[in-house]
Amino acid sequence: xxxxxxxxxxxxxxxxxxxxxxxxxxxxxxxxxxxxxxxxxxxxxxxxxxxxxxxxxxxxxxxxxxxxxxxxxxxxxxxxxxxxxxxxxxxxxxxxxxxxxxxxxxxxxxxxxxxxxxxxxxxx
Numbered sequence: 001x002x003x004x005x006x007x008x009x010x011x012x013x014x015x016x017x018x019x020x021x022x023x024x025x026x027x028x029x030x031x032x033x034x035x036x037x038x039x040x041x042x043x044x045x046x047x048x049x050x051x052x053x054x055x056x057x058x059x060x061x062x063x064x065x066x067x068x069x070x071x072x073x074x075x076x077x078x079x080x081x082x083x084x085x086x087x088x089x090x091x092x093x094x095x096x097x098x099x100x101x102x103x104x105x106x107x108x109x110x111x112x113x114x115x116x117x118x119x120x121x122x123x124x
Contacts, residue, residue: 003113004022004024004097004113004115005115006020006021006022006095006117006118007020007021007118008020009093009094009118009120009121010120010121012120012121013122014086014087014088014123017086018083018120019080019081019082020036020081020083020094020096021078022036023076023078024077024079028074028077029079029098030053030074031053031100032099032113033050033052033098033099033103034050034051034079034096034098034099035048035049035070035105035106035111036048036095036097038092038094038095039093039095040089040091040092040093043092045108046061047106047107048081049064049068049069050070050104050105050106051071051072052102057104058070063089067083067085067086068081068082069082086122087122090120090122091121092120093118093120094117094118094120095114095115095116095117096114097111097112097113098113100112
């Protein structure tokens with residue numbers, strides 16, 4: 001059974017930074033592409049960033065490019081999302097997900113396992 005548990009969310013002022021962590025248990029993270037999604041109140045879940053199984057290729061949605069960085073640490077079986085220059089509109093619940101796809105997945109339906117989410121609140 002693969003389990004993902006996000007942590008690192010919280011309240012931060014606009015312009016600040018947070019690092020989200022997503023330790024994976026049950027299987028080696030080296031087998032999975034990892035992604036981060038977010039869902040704001042009243043909105044649909046949206047793609048934020050993904051990294052392929054080998055950690056060599058990444059993809060970001062336009063509104064986080066240059067501010068967010070996704071990484072995966074196979075030795076620690078953990079994925080991360082470093083978020084800098086946070087904006088009020090980044091406020092959402094952030095979800096970590098794992099995919100067995102060989103290519104880089106950017107759609108929610110392409111992911112096999114999900115965490116429970118961590119709240120990120122950015123004050124203006």
